[in-house]
Amino acid sequence: MSRYSRQELFAGIGREGQQRIRQSRLLVVGCGALGSAAAETMVRAGVGSLTVVDRDYLEESNLQRQSLFDEEDVARGLPKAVAAEARLRRINSEVAVRGVVADLGPDNIDELLKGVGLVLDGTDNFETRFLVNDLCVRDGIPWVYGACVGAYGLALLVRPRVSPCLRCILEEMPAPGSGPTCDTAGVVAPIVQVVAGLQAAEALKLLAGRTEALLPGIVTVDLWQGSFDVMDLRGRAPWCPACTEERYDYLAPRAGSAVLCGRDAVQIPAADGARLDLAALATRLAAVGEVKVNEYLVRFAAEGTELVVFADGRAIVKGVADAAQARSVYARYVGT
Numbered sequence: 001m002s003r004y005s006r007q008e009l010f011a012g013i014g015r016e017g018q019q020r021i022r023q024s025r026l027l028v029v030g031c032g033a034l035g036s037a038a039a040e041t042m043v044r045a046g047v048g049s050l051t052v053v054d055r056d057y058l059e060e061s062n063l064q065r066q067s068l069f070d071e072e073d074v075a076r077g078l079p080k081a082v083a084a085e086a087r088l089r090r091i092n093s094e095v096a097v098r099g100v101v102a103d104l105g106p107d108n109i110d111e112l113l114k115g116v117g118l119v120l121d122g123t124d125n126f127e128t129r130f131l132v133n134d135l136c137v138r139d140g141i142p143w144v145y146g147a148c149v150g151a152y153g154l155a156l157l158v159r160p161r162v163s164p165c166l167r168c169i170l171e172e173m174p175a176p177g178s179g180p181t182c183d184t185a186g187v188v189a190p191i192v193q194v195v196a197g198l199q200a201a202e203a204l205k206l207l208a209g210r211t212e213a214l215l216p217g218i219v220t221v222d223l224w225q226g227s228f229d230v231m232d233l234r235g236r237a238p239w240c241p242a243c244t245e246e247r248y249d250y251l252a253p254r255a256g257s258a259v260l261c262g263r264d265a266v267q268i269p270a271a272d273g274a275r276l277d278l279a280a281l282a283t284r285l286a287a288v289g290e291v292k293v294n295e296y297l298v299r300f301a302a303e304g305t306e307l308v309v310f311a312d313g314r315a316i317v318k319g320v321a322d323a324a325q326a327r328s329v330y331a332r333y334v335g336t
């Protein structure tokens, strides 16, 4: 009996499906809560190789839901990608695991996606998701979108030119500061496991060649309300500029990239055409830190960093070491 015998016994996968899974090469983008859970499941399932890319360092408040990490990782102040690589290798030494500490962007995404057959979304922001979506559509790589906040979550497998992509569904990247994030509205661990489970299940079906078993569209779950819905997207043709005109707007280098301005401070450029609802943002942030607001800006301090956000989406982040950390703070508290 092989270590994958229970998976091979399952009729939905079988021995042939397992052999296909063994040949697969995965990229997990972001290794927070969803990335941890999805990466662990896929490594246990015996994929061929798995690369995790993440820009963040561990903090104690991650441990409630980010299942690959422990107190020692936090005490050592390890980058998530480094701690994840070590843990995943201990779980399954047969898988070629690699952790990359980097901020995924237009400059390095080509390199990181080279040879990859499937991408799992473990990010917390739409800036990265739209970038991943564009590249995956361009190169015909399937990817699985996943997101959660509170006790609510959703998952969607995107098969370029076969099913609608994220842009086909959302049309445009949501404006910064337009919705709640896990760092303003919180999140419970069970929804992380459910959404990561949905992502991993779609991944296993696809990798095993069982496309007939794929869910027909976007899945939404609310564990407090007790709802589970699948929005059927079959028959809806891809129509966005990426899918139909080969126009990949989000692959262009960022209009203005984050720049260091002064000691320990980074400026995040304004988002195109964005107008933030500063009062609403201030209300959300008041739950987690000290907030001051006026008609021009919101000033927010928590956990050693200070964030000043202007109405056009521009921000100054203080108390950070580099641009990647600044973008991380911005994504968590403002939301992109």
Ligand SMILES: [Zn+2]
Binding pocket: 164, 165, 166, 167, 168, 169, 238, 239, 240, 241, 242, 243, 244
């Ligand atoms: Zn599309």
